[in-house]
Amino acid sequence: MRSGPRPAPDRARLRERITQWLFLLPALAYLLLFLGYPLIENVLMSFRHYTATTFYTGAAPFVGLRNYAEVLSSDMFREALLTTVLFTAGSLVGQFVLGLAIALFFQRRFPLGVLRSLLLLPWLLPLVVSGTTWRWMLDTDSGIVNRMLRGLHLVSSGIPWLTGTSQALVSVILVNIWVGVPFNTALLYGGLQDIPEHLYEAAKLDGAGPLASFRHVTWPLLRPVAGVVLVLGAVYTLKVLDIVLVVTGGGPADATQTLATRSYALSFQQLDFGRGAALGNVLVLVSLVFALVHLRASRRARYA
Template sequence: MTTPTATATAPTKAPGKAATPDPARLRRRRRLTQWGFVAPAVVFMLLFFGYPLVRNVVMSFQHYTPKTFFTGQAPFNGTDNWSAVLQDALFGKALWHTLVFTAGSLLGQFCIGLALAVFFSRRFPLNGVLRSLILLPWLVPMVVSGIVWRRILDQDTGVLNTFLGALGLSGDTPWLTSPDMALLSVILVNIWIGVPFNMVILYGGLQEIPGELYEAASLDGASAWRAFRSVTLPMLKPVITVVLVLGFMSTVKILDLILALTDGGPADATQTLGTLTYQNSFVQLDFGAGAVVGNVLILISAAFAVFYLRANRTDGK
């Protein structure tokens, strides 16, 4: 008599049902995929931004001269470069001019750009044509704009003084040759260049505001000014943050426009941190001092970058 033996049978898969993948393996694969997309940008940033930034910081603590390019020797001199630059009276003037130039440019560009954006948000004949023409100052290279405006603002043969003289007004204003007028003139030219950028970004933000909000405000009896304060400005807040921060970071380091207009003069009246960096590094060939001023510009820009990130994080909550 034989006894039946128990045989182990393997579990059978239900037909049409796939095996459950390992969650840990899926997470690792997803993480590798994410890093695969991010890695090129990280490598690019490290090579073209990270390395120059670190090199500039190191250079600010070195005695770096034209001789270094041949010998490769740049001995460290501690904080001598920093002390020499920060104690120089010209650095204080350049810092103040930078702040005035940046604040004046941003204020003028933003106010005029916002006014034009609101104006062009209404439909009327030739709207698109006029908006396209206003973009021209932004499309022209800044050096070209500087050279053209230098001819326009020339005290003796400039178009502006000639026009003012024909109107019976003062026709010999020293726009670029007077220490009292030069910085104001440079600010006005930079406002002319930057208005189109502000108008385009703010115009795009205005198009995203629902029209129902204005209809509700009108039904509540709100005036045009009240609707602007209570509807337009709050809805534009994220766009305004972007415009001001990007405008600051592009304005604070402007060099070519000032060089084309005044070359930092007269009597250092338009000397900014950007022009001071250029003169220290490429005119006086004191690369260590130039690196110090460049690092100050980087710190200022980094402070506003942090402000930008914090403002966006607050808006996202």
């Protein structure tokens, strides 16, 4: 027997599938053009001796893993790695603690929605603008921070926020905390809103105070969201470049050189694109580990 015409539902499903792919094509084209292609080129460049003269001669000899070996065995890598760990850890702790505190404050039916919106301003501002503003505020001689401290008689002379080797790292951490707190607050506040109110009422009837309610109700239910926030914060902080370059330029004496800024310096200041690409790929791999953790945490939060 000859088969009859295809049923209408099958044709409708086919049209729906084609429509879905047509909507996805622009996003896929964007990802391939602006993310996929540069990433592949960066990987290929890391295996070659690629310098400024390569743009004129076209010669980029294949060196295998030599760029990676030189980068990973250098003192600058170990110093930049330690700075990156300190910068990331300090930023994550500060952003999360302040973000959670503000989210808990807003959870108490805070009436001013405008203030909640204004809180996002540091996150929405271009990082160059934020960095430039903080560089002016932290200036040793004319910065408003030192002027306030001297006015309150807390210090007798200006603190070298940007020129002291120990103070500079603290300064960029504080600036990055200021930038990242709104993001943490927004996600944590959303997680708090999903906690049923009757659980707090039941805890109150059982005699639980604010701290006990947070420990036994808020934190257990907020933990999956908190995990996502911390992992995302780690990924974003690892690739921070603008803030460090604008505020301190990686100085003084390389005190604020992270893996991201060191990769930038190798590529665009020393014009050693091969080693810069190798260090950049190392940073990509580290970020990929956190991204995989983020996907797992997101899945856990979704089904929690």
